[in-house]
Amino acid sequence: MSSQTPEKHTVEEYAVGILVALVTEEVAVTIMLDNEHAEIETPSSDEYVYTLGSMSGLNVVLVCLPKGEIGTSAAAAAVSTMTATFPFIKLVLLVGIAGGIPPQVRKGDVVVSVPEGQSPGVVQWDLGTRTEGGQFTRKGLLNRPPKFVLTAINALQKKHLRYGTQIPEFVEQAKRKEPRLQEMYSKSDQLQDFLFRSDYIHVHDEGDMQDYEGTAPCKSCDKTKTVQRPPRGIRVHFGGIATGNSVIRDAVLRDRLKKDLGDILTVEMEAGGMMNNCPCVVIRGICDYCDSHKDKTWQGHAAANAAALAKEFLGCLKKSSVNLDKEPSVKDIIGHIHEHVTSMESKISSGENQKILNWITNLNFGPRHSDSLHLRTPNTGEWLLASPEFKDFVTFREKTLFCPGMPGAGKSVLAAMVVQELVSRFRDSEKQICVAFVCCDFRDQANQQLDALLASLLKQLSANLRHFPNMIKVLYDKHNTQGTRPSVKDITGCLHAIAGEYSRVFVVVDGLDECPVEGGCRSKFILEIQNLQAQRPVSFFATSRNIPDITRLFQECPTLEIFATSDDVRRYLNYRMRELVVDDEIKCDTNLKEEIKTRIVEVVDGMYVDHKPLLKKSTYIFRFLLAKLHFDPLVEMSRLKDIRTALAKLATGVKAYDNAYRAVMERFQGQNTHRVNDAKKLLSLVIHAQWPLSVLELQHALAVEKGTTDLDPENIPSVKFIVSSCLGLVEIDEGSDIVRLVHYTVQEFFLRTHEEWFPNYMYWIAEICITYLGFDAFSSGPSPNEDEYIKRRTENPFLRYASCNWGYHAEAASLPTSKVMSFLEKKPQLEAASQGLQRKHCWESSSVERISEEGGHSQPL
Ligand SMILES: [Zn+2]
Numbered sequence: 001m002s003s004q005t006p007e008k009h010t011v012e013e014y015a016v017g018i019l020v021a022l023v024t025e026e027v028a029v030t031i032m033l034d035n036e037h038a039e040i041e042t043p044s045s046d047e048y049v050y051t052l053g054s055m056s057g058l059n060v061v062l063v064c065l066p067k068g069e070i071g072t073s074a075a076a077a078a079v080s081t082m083t084a085t086f087p088f089i090k091l092v093l094l095v096g097i098a099g100g101i102p103p104q105v106r107k108g109d110v111v112v113s114v115p116e117g118q119s120p121g122v123v124q125w126d127l128g129t130r131t132e133g134g135q136f137t138r139k140g141l142l143n144r145p146p147k148f149v150l151t152a153i154n155a156l157q158k159k160h161l162r163y164g165t166q167i168p169e170f171v172e173q174a175k176r177k178e179p180r181l182q183e184m185y186s187k188s189d190q191l192q193d194f195l196f197r198s199d200y201i202h203v204h205d206e207g208d209m210q211d212y213e214g215t216a217p218c219k220s221c222d223k224t225k226t227v228q229r230p231p232r233g234i235r236v237h238f239g240g241i242a243t244g245n246s247v248i249r250d251a252v253l254r255d256r257l258k259k260d261l262g263d264i265l266t267v268e269m270e271a272g273g274m275m276n277n278c279p280c281v282v283i284r285g286i287c288d289y290c291d292s293h294k295d296k297t298w299q300g301h302a303a304a305n306a307a308a309l310a311k312e313f314l315g316c317l318k319k320s321s322v323n324l325d326k327e328p329s330v331k332d333i334i335g336h337i338h339e340h341v342t343s344m345e346s347k348i349s350s351g352e353n354q355k356i357l358n359w360i361t362n363l364n365f366g367p368r369h370s371d372s373l374h375l376r377t378p379n380t381g382e383w384l385l386a387s388p389e390f391k392d393f394v395t396f397r398e399k400t401l402f403c404p405g406m407p408g409a410g411k412s413v414l415a416a417m418v419v420q421e422l423v424s425r426f427r428d429s430e431k432q433i434c435v436a437f438v439c440c441d442f443r444d445q446a447n448q449q450l451d452a453l454l455a456s457l458l459k460q461l462s463a464n465l466r467h468f469p470n471m472i473k474v475l476y477d478k479h480n481t482q483g484t485r486p487s488v489k490d491i492t493g494c495l496h497a498i499a500g501e502y503s504r505v506f507v508v509v510d511g512l513d514e515c516p517v518e519g520g521c522r523s524k525f526i527l528e529i530q531n532l533q534a535q536r537p538v539s540f541f542a543t544s545r546n547i548p549d550i551t552r553l554f555q556e557c558p559t560l561e562i563f564a565t566s567d568d569v570r571r572y573l574n575y576r577m578r579e580l581v582v583d584d585e586i587k588c589d590t591n592l593k594e595e596i597k598t599r600i601v602e603v604v605d606g607m608y609v610d611h612k613p614l615l616k617k618s619t620y621i622f623r624f625l626l627a628k629l630h631f632d633p634l635v636e637m638s639r640l641k642d643i644r645t646a647l648a649k650l651a652t653g654v655k656a657y658d659n660a661y662r663a664v665m666e667r668f669q670g671q672n673t674h675r676v677n678d679a680k681k682l683l684s685l686v687i688h689a690q691w692p693l694s695v696l697e698l699q700h701a702l703a704v705e706k707g708t709t710d711l712d713p714e715n716i717p718s719v720k721f722i723v724s725s726c727l728g729l730v731e732i733d734e735g736s737d738i739v740r741l742v743h744y745t746v747q748e749f750f751l752r753t754h755e756e757w758f759p760n761y762m763y764w765i766a767e768i769c770i771t772y773l774g775f776d777a778f779s780s781g782p783s784p785n786e787d788e789y790i791k792r793r794t795e796n797p798f799l800r801y802a803s804c805n806w807g808y809h810a811e812a813a814s815l816p817t818s819k820v821m822s823f824l825e826k827k828p829q830l831e832a833a834s835q836g837l838q839r840k841h842c843w844e845s846s847s848v849e850r851i852s853e854e855g856g857h858s859q860p861l
Contacts, residue, residue, distance in 0.1 A: 020063075034055060037053050056311050090329055092279065094280065096306055125244045191301060194223065199252075239264070249292055251289070283309050285303055287301075384562070402544070402551075402560070403562050412543075419437050437508045450524050458472075512550050517736055568623070630660060664727050682719070686741060688762060700796065704772050711772070762812055762813040768802075778833070
C-alpha cells in the first residue's frame with residue numbers, strides 16, 4: 001500500500017457503491033482499488049464501516065455486511081444506510097461469491113446479472129409461490145437496469161469477445177501489490193474442481209469439521225462419481241441469477257431450481273434485498289456447486305475474480321462516456337428500501353385470500369426471522385430453551401415471558417430461535433396453535449405504527465387458520481369499496497375473535513424498545529396484547545432493551561435476563577479487530593489478536609465471578625460494556641508494545657470496573673480542552689439531574705451563558721457530538737431521545753468520584769437553572785392559559801426542569817444567598833417558575849382543577 005497521505009474526498013464525490021457480504025470479499029475488492037482514500041466522518045446513526053477509494057478511475061464506497069449477517073434484509077439495510085450517507089451514489093454493485101449451477105459454469109468463473117428477453121436477470125427462488133406440483137413460479141425481482149448500466153455491460157461483453165477478460169491481469173497486479181494475500185486470492189494447484197453427480201452425496205470425514213486450511217476437500221468422496229469435463233480456462237457469463245434467504249447444499253434442489261426457473265447460472269443471497277428499480281449489477285464468482293460437497297476452498301479465488309470483474313466493468317462504465325452526474329441517485333430511486341420485504345410463506349394459496357391478507361398490512365417479518373436464524377451459531381441460546389422460565393412459559397397457558405437485554409448481539413437471534421422452537425414443537429399438534437411474530441425496527445418506524453403492528457398479528461392469525469375467516473372478508477369488502485382503512489378498534493375486534501378460534505396463540509415480539517414511542521404506540525401495543533391475553537389463550541414472549549418505561553409494563557411477569565457468554569464477547573471482539581490502527585501498517589500478528597481476546601475475556605469473566613450478586617441483573621450489558629471499554633483505547637495505539645502493556649495492566653477482580661472507568665476518564669481528560677469542558681458539563685447534568693434529560697433539554701441547558709438575560713440560539717451545541725466525547729459512558733436512547741449513562745455501575749462510580757473529575761459542577765448546574773429562569777423571555781410572568789403555557793414550555797425545553805429543580809440544586813451546591821436573591825428579586829420570572837413547578841405536580845396528580853383552585857405561589861426553597 002502506498003505510504004502517501006490518502007486523498008480526501010467529500011461524500012458528494014462517490015457515485016458507485018459496492019456491497020459485499022464477507023470479509024474475504026471485502027478484502028478482495030479493497031486490493032483491486034487503484035488507491036484508497038481517507039476516511040470520511042459519517043453520521044453517528046450510521047454504524048457501517050466504509051472503505052473509500054477509486055477503482056478504474058471512479059470513486060467507490062465499499063461496505064461489508066456486519067459479521068454474521070447475510071441475506072436480503074441485511075443487504076437492504078446496508079444499501080439503504082450507505083445511500084443515505086453517500087446520497088450521490090448512482091449505482092450499486094453486489095460483488096462476491098456464490099454457488100454455481102452446472103454445467104455451464106465452473107468454479108472460478110464469474111457471472112454478471114443481465115436481463116435477457118423476458119427474464120429479469122434476478123429471480124427470487126424462495127418466495128412463497130410454490131404451485132401444486134411443488135414447482136416454483138418465476139418471480140422477477142429487479143427491473144431492467146437503466147440504460148447507462150446496459151451500455152456499460154454491452155461494452156464489457158464486446159471487449160470480452162474481442163480481447164478476452166482482464167480478470168487474470170487484475171488478479172496478478174493485486175498479487176504483486178499484496179504478496180501476503182497471494183495464497184488466499186490466486187488460483188493455486190491445490191484448488192481442484194470436482195463436480196459430483198447430483199445423486200452422489202458428500203462423504204464426511206474428520207477434515208470437514210476443521211477449518212478448510214490444510215485439509216483436502218472431499219477427501220473421502222469417490223472421484224469416479226464426478227462428471228468428466230474437458231479442462232478450460234476462466235469464463236465470464238452474462239445471464240440469470242437466483243436469489244434467496246437460504247444457502248443451498250442440495251444438488252437435487254439445485255437441479256430442480258434450474259428446471260423451474262430456466263436459465264439461471266448461480267444462486268446467491270443478497271440481491272433479493274435490492275428494490276425493484278434500484279440500479280444494481282450483481283457480480284458473482286463461483287466457489288461451489290450448491291451441493292453437499294460445498295466447502296470454502298475456492299472462496300478466496302472466486303472473490304478475487306469477482307472483484308477483478310467489478311474493476312473491469314467500472315472501466316467500461318468510465319469509458320462509455322456516461323455522465324454519471326446526470327443519473328438519478330439510488331437514494332432518490334429507492335426511497336425507503338425497508339418497505340421492500342418479501343412475503344412470508346402462507347398456508348393460504350388462493351389468490352383472493354392472499355390479496356385480502358396483503359391488504360390487511362404489507363408488514364412482513366419473514367425475512368427478518370430467517371436472517372436472524374442464519375446469525376445463530378450452533379449451541380448459542382440453548383440455555384434459554386433449557387431454562388425453567390422458558391419451560392414454564394411453554395407448559396402453562398396464558399403466560400408471559402419478558403427477556404430484557406443489550407441491543408444488537410443476541411436478542412433478535414434468540415427471539416427467532418424461540419419462534420422456530422415453538423413452531424416445530426407444535427407443528428404436528430392436533431390442536432390449533434398459532435405462532436405470530438413481530439419484529440420492531442426503529443429504522444422502519446414510519447410503517448410500524450400501532451394499527452400496522454396489530455394488523456400484522458391479525459394477518460398471521462388469519463393466514464394460519466384452517467378456514468379463511470369470513471369476518472376478514474367482510475371487513476375487506478366494507479373498506480375496499482370505499483378505499484378506507486380499518487380502525488384500531490376494528491382490528492382488535494377481529495383479533496379477539498380470531499384468537500378465540502385457536503386453542504393457543506403465541507405472540508413473539510422482538511425489540512419492543514424499537515417500537516415507536518410517539519402517540520403512545522409502544523405502550524398501547526403492549527397493552528393491547530395484554531388485553532388479548534386477559535380474554536384469550538395467548539402467550540406473550542417479548543425481548544427489549546432494559547428501558548424503565550417498558551420493564552414497568554412487565555413488572556408482574558416472569559423475566560429472564562438475556563446475558564452474554566464468553567463466546568459472545570469473543571465474537572464482539574473479533575468483529576472489532578479490524579479497527580486496530582496498528583494492524584494497518586505494522587500488521588498485528590494473529591497471536592496478539594488472540595492475546596487481546598483472551599485477556600479481555602478473562603478480565604470480563606473475572607468480574608462476573610467476583611461480582612456475581614452485584615452483576616446478576618445486568619451481566620449481559622455489563623460484559624459488553626467492559627469489553628468495549630477495554631478494547632476502545634487499544635484501537636488508537638500505534639505500537640504493539642503499548643497494546644501489550646495496556647493488556648497487562650487490566651485489572652481483574654473487585655476493582656475491575658472502577659479501573660475500567662478510571663481508564664476511560666484518563667483518556668477523556670486527554671481530549672482537547674474545548675471538548676472536555678462541554679463533555680464535563682453534560683456528564684455532570686446526566687449524573688446529577690433529578691430526572692433523565694432529553695437531547696432538547698440538554699441543548700438548552702448547555703447553551704446558557706453566565707450573566708446573560710437571554711438564550712443565544714447560536715450557542716446551542718450539538719449534543720450528539722458532546723455525547724461522542726464521553727467515550728461510551730453516555731448514550732442517547734434512540735426511541736425517547738433521553739441521554740443517559742450506559743450502565744448503573746457508571747452512575748455508582750461517579751456518585752463516589754465526581755469531585756475528582758469535575759469539582760464545582762454542582763454549582764454550575766444551580767447557576768444555569770437560575771440564569772435560565774431569570775431570562776427576559778419570562779419577564780411577562782406566568783402564562784395566562786394552558787395553551788400559552790404549553791407553547792412557552794415547547795419553546796423553552798429546559799424550563800420545566802429548571803422550575804422544578806433549581807431549589808434542590810441551589811441547596812445542594814450551597815449557592816450563595818446573593819446569587820439566589822438576584823433571581824428571587826425578579827418577581828415575574830419567579831412567578832413563571834412557580835407555575836412550572838405547579839404544573840409538574842399537576843401532571844403527577846392529573847387534576848387540573850385542584851391546581852387552579854390552589855393558585856398562589858409556592859416557595860421551592
Ligand atoms: Zn464431497
